[in-house]
Amino acid sequence: QKDYKLWLQYNTVANASISKEYKDNLKGIVVLGNSETIKIAVKELKTGFLQMLGNVPEIKLELKGENNLIIGAQSNLNSEIRKELQSNFDKINEEGFIIKSISIQNKKQIIITGKKDAAVLYGVFNFLRIFQTNKSVKNVNIADSPKTNIRILNHWDNLDRTVERGYAGFSLWNWQKLPDFIDQRYIDYARANASIGINGTVLTNVNANALILTPQYLEKVEALANVFRPYGIKVYLTARFSAPIEIGKLKTADPKDLEVINWWKNKAAEIYKRIPDFGGFLVKANSEGQPGPQNYGRDHVDGANMLADAVAPFGGVIMWRAFVYSEHDANDRAKQAYAEFQPYDGKFKENVIVQVKNGAIDFQPREPFHPLFGAMPKTPLMMEFQITQEYLGFSTHLVFLPKLFQEVLESDTYQKGKGSTVAKVIDGTLYQNKLTGIAGVSNIGNDLNWTGHPFAQANWYGFGRLAWNPYLDAETIADEWLRCTFSNDEHFIKPVKKMMIDSREAVVNYMTPFGLHHIMDTGHHYGPGPWVSDLSRPEWNPTYYHKADKNGIGFDRSKSGTNAVSQYAPEMAKVFNNLETCPEKDLLWFHHVSWDYKLKNGQTLWNGLALKYQEGVNQVAEMQNVWNNAEKYVDIERFNEVKMLLEIQQKEAKWWRDACLLYFQQFSGKELPSGVEKPTQTLEYFKSLKFPFAPGNG
Ligand code: BDP
Structure with a gap:
């Protein structure tokens, strides 16, 4: 099944001259070192050569002859090669790799190396990607290092194998059969x-x-860690703050209590005994009902630092989430994480990194960047993106997320003057943080194709590429992914790449144009629910976010409103605060705007809004066109899957448009402008739709 192979299809190199070039330059593979990781690298090369070029070059254990591919870590290279590569080694970090054409004793070779075996493996995959994308290997000269330390997936997987906000089946982790059965x-x-x-x-x-x-579960975790280790992947766990009570039989989980402190120290020692390279803990505390230090009158710093002390002797880290909002202050949820965390700047231990969602509310189709980025110069902040599409049509809608991720990473916080982008906060270059990271909430499950939608694989891929290099652009990523996953044919690549790139704006248009947010239906967040107003906490209700009334629509976060703009650097606060300068894409995030407000293109807000919803629907129709024309470049299974999914997406884009416009029309009291299709159902009908078994509800 092609779907299962993800972007590692290793299709035959169709272009004869390129195939010949590869074969001519790569007649043998010289393997230096024999770790598990190197064995994996060799196996990967064999698979790649066999599938893409039809034969595997001779494997040699020492350097003989010319036109070899040499693979091995720095310490396994002979002194001549090491000397030759010294300046390249100077440029890379511990996980970086070098792929280079070199001449040793007048013999041409290509070498893949790095400071450790895992880096060599990265080099091998990157080298195979050269084949996959049909690029030349002549005079290849690449030295590339990841720009962040922790490049991590967050699985929201429960022990019963359900996945919170998971839309690709059940959890991969089969806890019942672990540790003995390795799937x-x-x-x-x-x-x-x-x-x-x-x-x-x-x-x-x-x-x-x-x-x-x-212990019963740690044994299973250990088995997984053993599988992942040779691939350079560390295992981390979420730590429930009340664990000392729940499984430790203590009376409290107070982070200042000596028994509690010792309990965590012992727990850490127990874990590291099994898993010496255990990564550390991710913690959601005092957020949405999760226990935390505040239950004991302590704060986030007390909680995080206590855990940090427990894992520090073993080199572990604590990823402490800043996703907090209190039920006692419902004035503006967007302000709460900043209000609570910013004052803690500089107070966390060295091995704590604060994990911040990309926007201040919650993984919406579009949000302005989170105001905490750049605002805590003395604290490492890590990005949390959501790869699973909780608020973006689940794994049913084709939305290429790297476009969203890039928009966030490129945003200028101005916190240290112009050019203080979010990417620079995240990779540590803005404030010289040593600990850096990017997390992605995984979209992976046990579906045959891993991610539910064949194109959702691109979001996993793109996340990884951006975690490695937050400055990559979405087009480059889409281009690579398409070539590796489907075909190198330009007639396929060009239109389908454009379709992917445009897909992000399409979902914004048919769900939440002009900065609207959180108007999805209750609980499961599938489909429109702008009318929902009966949830127990005010800030869980869509009506809280759009605030539509007869005067207009939008959340006033300007100085005359909740003043959330003041959490940004003065330059950005000014831009967002002023109706004239606020980017229209964020208009209703920051302002309550009258229905008659004139947009930059001269339309009234009401007409503009309606036309945006229509545009989103039209864009999906165009995506369908593009895909139908791609039929001859794609295997029938994946072609049909995507075709059916796009049909659903088209239906649902219309559903979004009609439901939202009918609902908002009650307030605007205006006709739909020409160019917008008339709804075929009533508002009552849309309100009556219920999805009791929507997936991912935890
Ligand atoms: C929200 C999800 C919820 C998560 C929460 C979180 O609806 O399921 O537990 O975020 O990130 O987006 O903690």
Whole structure:
């Protein structure tokens, strides 16, 4: 099944001259070193050569002859090669790799190396990508290092194998059969991650279960860690703050209590005894009902630092989430994480990194960047993106997320003057942080194709590539992914790449144009629910976010409103605060705007809004066109899958348009402008739709 192979299809190189070039330049493979990781690298090369070129070059254990591919870590190279590559080694970090044409004793060779074996493996995957994308290997000269330390997937997987916000089946982790049964899936998962440079995985849900920290489960975690290790992937777990009570039989989980402190120290020692390279803990505390230090009158710093002390002797880290909003202050949820965390700047221990979602609310189709980025110069901040499409049509809608990720990473915070982009906060260059990272909430499950939608694989891929290099652009990523996953034919690449790039704006248009947000239906977040107003906490209700009334629509976060703009650097605060300068894409995020407000193109807001919803629908129709024309370049199974999914997406884009416009029309009292199709159902009908078994509801 092609779907299962992800971007590692290794299709035959169709272009004869390129294929010949590869064969001429690569007649043997010289393997230096014999670790598990190097064995994996060799196996990968064999598979790649066989599938793409039809034969495997001779494998040699020492350097003989010319036109070899040499693979091995720096310490295994002979002194001549080491000397030759010294300046390249100076440029890379511990995980970086070198792929280079070199001449040794007048003999031409290509070498793949790095400072450790895992880096060599990264080099091998990157080298195979050269074949996959049909690029030349003549005079190849690449030295590339990841720009962040922790490149990690967050699995919101429960121990019963349900996946919170998971739309690709059940959890990969078969806890019942572990540790004795090693599913091939674990190996294939590790391989796929290594191929894009992901080096960590949090196995369990942020809404944590303390049982994972019991010996019965740690044994299973250890088995997974053993599988992932040779691929350069560390295992992390979520730590339930009340675990000392729940599984430790203590009376409290107060982070200042000596018994509690010791309990965590012992727990850490127990874990590291099994898993010496255990990564550390991810913690959701005092957020949405999760226990935390505040239950004991302590704060986030007390909680995080206590855990940090427990894992520090073993080199572990604590990823402490800043996703907090209190039910006692519903004035503006967007302000709360900043209000609570910013004052803690400089107070966390060295091995704590604060994990911040890309926007201040919650993984919406579009949000302005989170105001915490750049605002905590003395604290390492890590990005949390959501790869699973909780608010973007689940794994049913084709949305290429790297476009969203790039928009966030490129945003200028101005916190240290112009050019203080979010990417520079994340890679540590803005404030010289040593600990850096990017997390992606995984979209992976046990569906045959891993991610539910064949194109959702591109979001896993793109996340990994951006975690490695947050400055990559989405087009480059789409281009690579398409070539590796489907075909190198330009007639296919060009239109389908454009379709992917445009897909992000399409979903914004048909769901939440002009900065609207959180108007999805209750609980499961599938489909429109702008009318929902009966949830127990005000800030869970769509009506809280759009605030539509007869005067207009939007959340006033300007100085005359909740003043959330003041959490940004003065330059950005000014831009967002002023109706004239606020980017129209964020208009209703920051302003309550009258229905008659004139947009830049001269339309009224009401007409503009309606036309945007229509544009989103039209864009999906165009995506269908593009895909139908791609039929001859794609295998029938994947072609049909995507075709059917796009048909659903088209239906649902119309559903979004009609439901939202009918609902908002009650307030605007205006006709739909020409160019917008008339709804075929009533508002009552849309309100009556219920989805009791929507997936991912935890
Ligand atoms: C929200 C999800 C919820 C998560 C929460 C979180 O609806 O399932 O537990 O975020 O990130 O987006 O903690």
